[in-house]
Amino acid sequence: xxxxxxxxxxxxxxxxxxxxxxxxxxxxxxxxxxxxxxxxxxxxxxxxxxxxxxxxxxxxxxxxxxxxxxxxxxxxxxxxxxxxxxxxxxxxxxxxxxxxxxxxxxxxxxxxxxxxxxxxxxxxxxxxxxxxxxxxxxxxxxxxxxxxxxxxxxxxxxxxxxxxxxxxxxxxxxxxxxxxxxxxxxxxxxxxxxxxxxxxxxxxxxxxxxxxxxxxxxxxxxxxxxxxxxxxxxxxxxxxxxxxxxxxxxxxxxxxxxxxxxxxxxxxxxxxxxxxxxxxxxxxxxxxxxxxxxxxxxxxxxxxxxxxx
Amino acid sequence: xxxxxxxxxxxxxxxxxxxxxxxxxxxxxxxxxxxxxxxxxxxxxxxxxxxxxxxxxxxxxxxxxxxxxxxxxxxxxxxxxxxxxxxxxxxxxxxxxxxxxxxxxxxxxxxxxxxxxxxxxxxxxxxxxxxxxxxxxxxxxxxxxxxxxxxxxxxxxxxxxxxxxxxxxxxxxxxxxxxxxxxxxxxxxxxxxxxxxxxxxxxxxxxxxxxxxxxxxxxxxxxxxxxxxxxxxxxxxxxxxxxxxxxxxxxxxxxxxxxxxxxxxxxxxxxxxxxxxxxxxxxxxxxxxxxxxxxxxxxxxxxxxxxxxxxxxxxxxxxxxxxxxxxxxxxxxxxxxxxxxxxxxxxxxxxxxxxxxxxxxxxxxxxxxxxxxxxxxxxxxxxxxxxxxxxxxxxxxxxxxxxxxxxxxxxxxxx
Numbered sequence: 001x002x003x004x005x006x007x008x009x010x011x012x013x014x015x016x017x018x019x020x021x022x023x024x025x026x027x028x029x030x031x032x033x034x035x036x037x038x039x040x041x042x043x044x045x046x047x048x049x050x051x052x053x054x055x056x057x058x059x060x061x062x063x064x065x066x067x068x069x070x071x072x073x074x075x076x077x078x079x080x081x082x083x084x085x086x087x088x089x090x091x092x093x094x095x096x097x098x099x100x101x102x103x104x105x106x107x108x109x110x111x112x113x114x115x116x117x118x119x120x121x122x123x124x125x126x127x128x129x130x131x132x133x134x135x136x137x138x139x140x141x142x143x144x145x146x147x148x149x150x151x152x153x154x155x156x157x158x159x160x161x162x163x164x165x166x167x168x169x170x171x172x173x174x175x176x177x178x179x180x181x182x183x184x185x186x187x188x189x190x191x192x193x194x195x196x197x198x199x200x201x202x203x204x205x206x207x208x209x210x211x212x213x214x215x216x217x218x219x220x221x222x223x224x225x226x227x228x229x230x231x232x233x234x235x236x237x238x239x240x241x242x243x244x245x246x247x248x249x250x251x252x253x254x255x256x257x258x259x260x261x262x263x264x265x266x267x268x269x270x271x272x273x274x275x276x277x278x279x280x281x282x283x284x285x286x287x288x289x290x291x292x293x294x295x296x297x298x299x300x301x302x303x304x305x306x307x308x309x
Numbered sequence: 310x311x312x313x314x315x316x317x318x319x320x321x322x323x324x325x326x327x328x329x330x331x332x333x334x335x336x337x338x339x340x341x342x343x344x345x346x347x348x349x350x351x352x353x354x355x356x357x358x359x360x361x362x363x364x365x366x367x368x369x370x371x372x373x374x375x376x377x378x379x380x381x382x383x384x385x386x387x388x389x390x391x392x393x394x395x396x397x398x399x400x401x402x403x404x405x406x407x408x409x410x411x412x413x414x415x416x417x418x419x420x421x422x423x424x425x426x427x428x429x430x431x432x433x434x435x436x437x438x439x440x441x442x443x444x445x446x447x448x449x450x451x452x453x454x455x456x457x458x459x460x461x462x463x464x465x466x467x468x469x470x471x472x473x474x475x476x477x478x479x480x481x482x483x484x485x486x487x488x489x490x491x492x493x494x495x496x497x498x499x500x501x502x503x504x505x506x507x508x509x510x511x512x513x514x515x516x517x518x519x520x521x522x523x524x525x526x527x528x529x530x531x532x533x534x535x536x537x538x539x540x541x542x543x544x545x546x547x548x549x550x551x552x553x554x555x556x557x558x559x560x561x562x563x564x565x566x567x568x569x570x571x572x573x574x575x576x577x578x579x580x581x582x583x584x585x586x587x588x589x590x591x592x593x594x595x596x597x598x599x600x601x602x603x604x605x606x607x608x609x610x611x612x613x614x615x616x617x618x619x620x621x622x623x624x625x626x627x628x629x630x631x632x633x634x635x636x637x638x639x640x641x642x643x644x645x646x647x648x649x650x651x652x653x654x655x656x657x658x659x660x661x662x663x664x665x666x667x668x669x670x671x672x673x674x675x676x677x678x679x680x681x682x683x684x685x686x687x688x689x690x691x692x693x694x695x696x697x698x699x700x701x702x703x704x705x706x707x708x709x710x711x712x713x714x715x716x717x718x719x720x721x722x723x724x
Contacts, residue, residue: 051724053685054382055404067724076718078693144547145554165547167703253692257699272375274689275400276722 047281054277061278068282079283081258082266083290085171089246089262090239092175097183097235102224104183105190106216120191123184135248138177139164142249164249167259174246174260181245182238186231193227194220229302233295240291243268263287333361335618338388340373343444343605346636353632354625361618370394380610381406387610389619393441395431395604399683402434402441408609408616409438415620417442420628424645430680432606435518440608442627443645445636447570447603448675449500450591454488455663457565461485465592468566472501472535475595479544482565489546489564492555494536496545498698500568501532503681504598511682513690513719520723522690523716524709529694533701533708540702556581568594570602571671575641578661587663591670599678604645643671650675686723693718 048068052061072079108119126134141148142163150160163173197220205215221228243264246254252269254261267287271280339347344367351363366388368376374397380387381404393401401407410417417439421429428443453465461482468478475497479490491497502512505528509516522529539545546564548554558564559582567573577589594600607623609616626632633649636642644650650672658664684690697715700706 053400053404054378055401055406057382057384057404057406060405071721074721076714077721078696078718140553143553146557162547165549167699253695257703258692258696269692272378274722275378275685276689279722 044281044284047278048285049282050278052277053275055275064278068279069286071279072283072286078258078261078266079263079286082254082261082263083287085254085258085260086240086242086262086264089171089175089178089242089260090236092171093178093182094235094239096179097186098228098231101183101186101231102190102228103216105187105194106220108187109191109194110212116191120188123187125184126181127185129181131244131248134177134181134245138173139249142173165256167255167257170250170255170259174249177245177249178239178242182235186235189227189231189234190224193224196227197223225302229298232298232302236294236298237291240287240294331360333615333618334364335361335390335615335622336364336366336388337390337392337622338366338368338373338377339392340368340370340394342640343392343642346445346639346642347626349639350626350632350635353635354622357625358621361622363622377401384612387612389609389613389615390622391608391610393606393608395447395601395606396688398431398441398606399687400685401608402432402438402683403685406611407440408611408613409440410442410609411437411439414617423628423647425647425650425675425678427601427675427678427680428604428606428645431601431604431683432608441606442608442623443604443606444627444633445603445605445642446645446675447572447601447643448671448678449503449594449598449600449602450569450571450573450667450671450674451594452567452569452573452589452591454562454565454585454588455590456588457482457486457488457562461488461565465590469592469595472497472531472595476535476538476542476544479539479565480542483542483544486565488562489558490539490544491566491568492546492548492550492558492564494539494545494547494702495695495698496568497539498532498536500594500598500600501535502528503600504594505596506679506681508679509682511684511687513687513694514682514684514723516682518684518723520690520716520720522694522712522719524712526712529712530708533698533711536698537701537708559585562588571643571667572603572641574659574661574667586661589662590665591662591667593670593674599674601675601678601681605642643675684723686719689722690715690719693722 047061049063049065050061051064051067071077108116112119140146144150144160144162144165147163149163150158153159153161161169163169201219201223202215205219210218241264242262246260246262247265247268249255250260252265252273254265263283264287267280267283270276270283337347344365347363347365351365354361354363367373373392374394376386377391377393377397381401384406387406391407408415420442421439424443425446428446429439432441432443433439451469453468455465458465458468461478462485463478463481468475476490482488482490506512510521513522514520524530546554546558548558548564559567559577562585571591574589574591577583577585607626609619609623613619627646630646630649630652633644633646634652634654637644637649637652637654655668655672656666657668659667693715697706697711701708701711
């Protein structure tokens with residue numbers, strides 16, 4: 001019978017506050033996440049198994065099972081080509097990014113420390129520059145007849161290159177823009193990683209007679225591993241979702257012969273130009289699986305390497 | 310049921326007249342440069358209906374159509390009047406979110422004969438619903454640089470006779486003046502697949518949804534062959550439309566001809582190459598090909614709030630001769646309304662085209678353009694074929710093989 005008082009107490013304002021107020025205060029995130037994160041995610045999973053044109057309105061979808069996935073995985077479909085384009089542009093832009101960013105960060109950290117602030121700002125600028133501005137500038141650089149690149153090439157007797165017109169050139173031209181845009185971002189990441197490494201280690205190495213190269217190879221690289229893992233993961237995810245740069249440079253078709261059509265662009269076209277939402281959703285999930293697999297591979301390679309040392 | 314609905318709407322309309330002073334705000338969603346035409350016509354509308362305020366929501370071309378697609382999907386945020394460009398009208402017609410203007414209270418069937426005929430087919434769905442009223446059209450035309458042709462001693466009439474004579478003339482032009490024949494070989498492919506279609510035949514599908522693309526279709530084989538001939542002879546400048554090179558070629562006269570909608574004249578005159586005034590002329594497309602090249606429509610979403618006023622507004626924009634002439638004078642929007650095409654402005658010479666009476670030519674071209682069946686998978690077919698054409702032009706892929714591959718890909722997507 002003594003319980004009788006307990007429920008009454010739970011209705012008091014103080015009890016209510018203690019019990020529910022925290023949930024109320026954290027709720028904005030969960031509400032926003034549910035509306036803008038979880039719902040689209042589940043809706044797209046639902047759509048991946050349906051045939052639906054948005055013009056037919058909500059509810060007028062047709063269940064097609066795995067047809068959309070079969071369509072994307074079919075041998076002749078554009079999805080494979082777009083995935084191949086995405087991987088190729090990703091490799092062309094991603095690998096040089098890290099090959100340049102890491103030594104650059106090392107040099108700035110050890111030799112140009114006085115200019116570190118200035119250099120970080122300069123390197124970071126491309127990353128925060130508006131994609132439209134970038135597209136306009138690079139379209140002008142790449143212009144076949146009016147561009148600076150071909151003009152300079154012409155001075156040393158080179159034939160004009162169709163940077164954005166020749167399907168074989170398109171991946172390189174796009175990759176160069178992506179490289180330019182993100183190399184600074186990676187450098188800044190590595191710089192902050194370097195700053196976390198204690199000077200004592202380097203001093204001890206100097207005492208032991210290690211040269212600059214040995215310091216880089218035996219101290220910097222191993223101690224930067226967590227940051228490298230982080231930067232690699234970001235590059236992989238970013239490359240696989242590449243959209244802005246090729247879209248602004250080449251328009252929605254992906255340029256000559258679709259040579260610059262990335263998976264994200266193909267999905268966008270399928271959804272908003274062809275109005276085939278189901279097929280676009282299925283491809284989005286396949287792209288997600290591809291990114292997931294590559295991130296896991298990255299994870300595995302890093303942890304296996306770590307185990308050896 | 311229908312009668313009740315009609316009665317209710319008629320009552321609503323009567324009430325609308327009775328409460329003429331009641332304030333109404335009508336939302337109109339449009340894209341450039343149609344928004345500029347609407348703004349030019351608005352004073353006349355406000356004079357007639359001072360109580361109806363127009364809330365014009367203009368967005369960029371692609372943004373507008375994406376926004377309208379989303380609005381139709383969810384039924385939220387729909388305007389009362391929706392502008393639709395020709396590239397989207399076929400897709401929007403197949404959807405279920407727009408009013409069928411054939412039925413009461415619109416009964417638009419009576420107005421159809423007042424418009425250039427091919428526009429009606431474009432706004433009609435496969436099951437016969439008529440979803441939008443046309444406002445402007447883009448008659449396809451053949452622009453050429455008279456100075457370049459004169460220098461090469463080429464008669465423009467010869468270029469128009471057949472595609473073969475067009476290419477032969479191009480070789481002369483290239484040899485004598487160094488100018489390219491056309492911006493890209495794909496332009497000729499794009500004209501050739503769009504002209505001389507039989508009745509009931511669309512570009513990629515026929516009226517019964519049969520896929521026409523394939524190695525056995527003479528129209529596609531010829532279009533790709535012509536493009537390949539031009540590329541192999543080095544006659545195309547390999548430059549895309551709407552690029553800096555394109556504008557530069559217009560300014561310098563490095564490309565002798567351009568196929569386009571009549572609207573290109575306005576763009577050349579206003580911003581692309583104003584200094585070339587007097588150097589351009591137009592004629593009909595080669596091989597007596599007539600094609601529609603652009604156009605805009607107005608539709609009413611089924612979930613619009615002010616349907617009766619939306620309809621009044623659309624009628625004012627499309628059926629009123631004065632409005633159509635205002636739009637034409639504002640930005641060169643070629644009237645879809647036949648009566649407006651008879652205005653005396655049409656027989657005036659166009660100074661930019663060296664005093665040529667080009668509008669009469671465009672009017673005839675529009676009248677001769679046959680309706681083309683549109684299909685909701687047109688954009689998919691178009692993209693796949695453009696890619697295969699590039700394979701043919703850039704990588705030497707066999708034309709029959711390219712068309713067979715394109716057929717297989719389109720068939721998979723057109724479900």
